[in-house]
Amino acid sequence: MAVTIRDVALTAGVSPSTVSRALSAPDRVNAATRERVLAAAQRVGYRPNRAARGLITGRTGNVGLIVPDLANPYFASVVKGAQARARESDYAVFVADTDEEAGVEPDLMLALSKQVDGLLLCSPRTSTEELAAVDTGTPIVVMNRRVSPCVVADNGDGMRQALAHLAALGHRAVGYVGGPRTSSSNAERLAGLETAAPDLGVELRPMGNFPPLFEGGVAAADIVIASGVTAAIVHNDIVAFGLMSRFVARGVAVPGDVSVVGCDDIAMSAMAHTPLTTVAMPKNELGRAAMVLLIEILNGSVQPHSVVRELPVRLIVRESTAPARTEERR
C-alpha cells in the first residue's frame, strides 16, 4: 500500500541505506547515484514516514502548542504566528486548548510530550511551581510569563506609552481597570503604570481586579465613573468594550467625558463604533518569536537556561481618547 524507502531502493537499483542517505545526508553519496535516487523517489511518489524516522532519531519534527482558549482572538493570533513560523522550519504543530482550566495544562503537556520535540505554553494558568514539577522531558518555551526560557511583551513600556499619551492630552487622574489578580501581565502592567505615573505628573488610581471579559468591563464602569478620573487604562480590549458599553448606558461620552485605552489591539478594536485607542501586543510576533526560540533550543544554538526575550509593544491611537475635560463636572 504505502510506498516505502524499499520501493524507492528497488526502483533506483540501490539499497535502502543509500536512499536514506541520498535524502538526509546528500553529501555522503555519489552525485550521480543521488540523482537517480531522487528521480526514483519522485517517480514512485515517495513521502518519508516521519514517525518511523522519529523512532530512531528521537526527533519527531512536531511541536506542541497549548493555549487557554482558541476562541479568544488574542490566542488565535498567537497560534497563527507560531504555526506559520513552525512550517517554515518544517515542523508540524499540535494545538491544544485547555478551555481556561489550569488543571488540564499538566495533563496536556504530558500527553503531548511523547510526540513532540518541544512545547510552547502560552499564558499558562498553572503556577510556576506546578509547571516546573511537570516532567515532560522536552524543552518548553513559555509565553507571557517571565520564567526559564520565555518570550514576553514589554508591558511596562506599553503602559508608559499609554500614560504619556493621556498625560499629553491633559489627563491628571487616570484609572487602571485591572485584570485577574493571578495574571502576570496584569502585575507587570500595574507596576509599569506605578513607575511611570510620578514621572508624568499623573495620579494613578487602580480600580481593582476584574474578570477579563466584556462583563468585567461592565462591572468596572460605574466604579470608574464614581472615581472622577478623566481617563482609564484597561487590562484588555474586551474589558474596554464592556466598559464603554456601560458608559453609553450611563450617558457618559467616550472620549468626551472619559478617555479609554485598551490593551491587545484585537481586530474588533479597529472596527468598533468608537475605534479604540490601545496598546497593541505583538500577538503574531509573540507566537513566531517563541517558535524561533524553541527551534533554536532544539538545534542547540541556544541554552535554555535563563533566556528571556522581550518584544516591543506600541500604542495605537484611535478615537477613544481625547483631551481631558477642563471644567470639573459631576
Add this chain to the structure above:
Amino acid sequence: MAVTIRDVALTAGVSPSTVSRALSAPDRVNAATRERVLAAAQRVGYRPNRAARGLITGRTGNVGLIVPDLANPYFASVVKGAQARARESDYAVFVADTDEEAGVEPDLMLALSKQVDGLLLCSPRTSTEELAAVDTGTPIVVMNRRVSPCVVADNGDGMRQALAHLAALGHRAVGYVGGPRTSSSNAERLAGLETAAPDLGVELRPMGNFPPLFEGGVAAADIVIASGVTAAIVHNDIVAFGLMSRFVARGVAVPGDVSVVGCDDIAMSAMAHTPLTTVAMPKNELGRAAMVLLIEILNGSVQPHSVVRELPVRLIVRESTAPARTEERR
C-alpha cells in the same frame, strides 16, 4: 532515558508482550498480572510512544485540521470545537493555517497525510476537482462544502429564518450583500433567499459580491443606501460591521433607517455598539460534528461514501433590526 515497555516488563517481572497486552487488550491477560503490570507502569512513569505504536498498527492517533485563517473568529471556534472533541477520543490534532491561499491546501494535506489517520478540511479554498485529485491515502471530512463526507450548516433554512423575521417586521424590499463568488456558503445563502422570498412576499435584491472583510461592508454600504431597501442581509458579521460603520458616516440609522442581519454570530456581534441581529452558525458544533464523523469513518462505523450531515442554524435577534419605515423617504 525514556522509559519503555521493556522497563515496565522488567519491573513487573513479565515479558514486553504481556505488558503490551495488559495495556491494549486487557482481557487477554490474567487479572492479577494485569494489576501488577499496571502498577509497574504507574510506578516507573511509563507513557507509550505513539509513534512506535503507529508504526506497526498503521494508526497514528492523530488527525489534521486545515483552516484558511486561524485569526478569523469563525475558524477559531471551529478549531476549538474539533479539538475538544478529538481529545475526548484521545486523538491529538495538527492544526494548519493556509493563510487563505488555495495553493497551499494540497501541499499541507500531503505533508500531514503521513502523520495522521484522517484529515478535516474547513471551508476549502481549493476547487472540488483539485481537492479530489489530491491523493492523501487518508479519509477526509470537509466542512462547509457539500461533497463526499461533509458537515455543513443549513444555510438555506438560516436565510429563511432571517427573511421571515424581516418580513414580519414589515420589510418588503430586502438586499443581500453577498460574499465571494466562489464561496459555496454564499451560493447556498443566495439560493435560500431566492427560494424563501416569494413565499414571504418579499422582493429580494442581490447587491453583488464583496470581499468577506470589514472593507467589503464599507464598500457595499452606499450601494445598499442607493437601492432604497429597508433591510439588508449580509454574508457575514464582519461585513455587516463594515456596512454599519459606513451607515453611521452617512447618517443612516440602524435599525431606524435600515435593518441589518449578519451571519455567523461571532463574539463581537453581541458586544457591538448596536448589537447585531444575526444567523448564528454552529461553529463549535461544526468542528465537533466533523470530528465525530471523521472518527466514525476511521473506526469503520460509517461508510464515507455520500454522507452529508447538516447542522441547524438559528436566528438571534438583537438590536440591528426593527420595523420597516412606513413613509418612504429619499
Add this chain to the structure above:
DNA sequence: GGTCGGCATGAAAGCGGTTGCCTATGCATG
C-alpha cells in the same frame, strides 16, 4: 608493484511497540 587511505555502498541492528505462533501450565474428563 604492493600497501594504504578514502570514498561509495551494502548488510544488519535496532528504535519501541504489537501480534501471530507456540509452549507450559492447570484443570476437567474418560
Add this chain to the structure above:
DNA sequence: CATGCATAGGCAACCGCTTTCATGCCGACC
C-alpha cells in the same frame, strides 16, 4: 492415571527508517 483443551504468557518477527560497521573498489604514494 493418561489425555485433551483452555488459557496465560513468552518468543520472535516486523512496522519504516537511520546509522554503525564492514566491504569493495579506486587512486596515490613510496
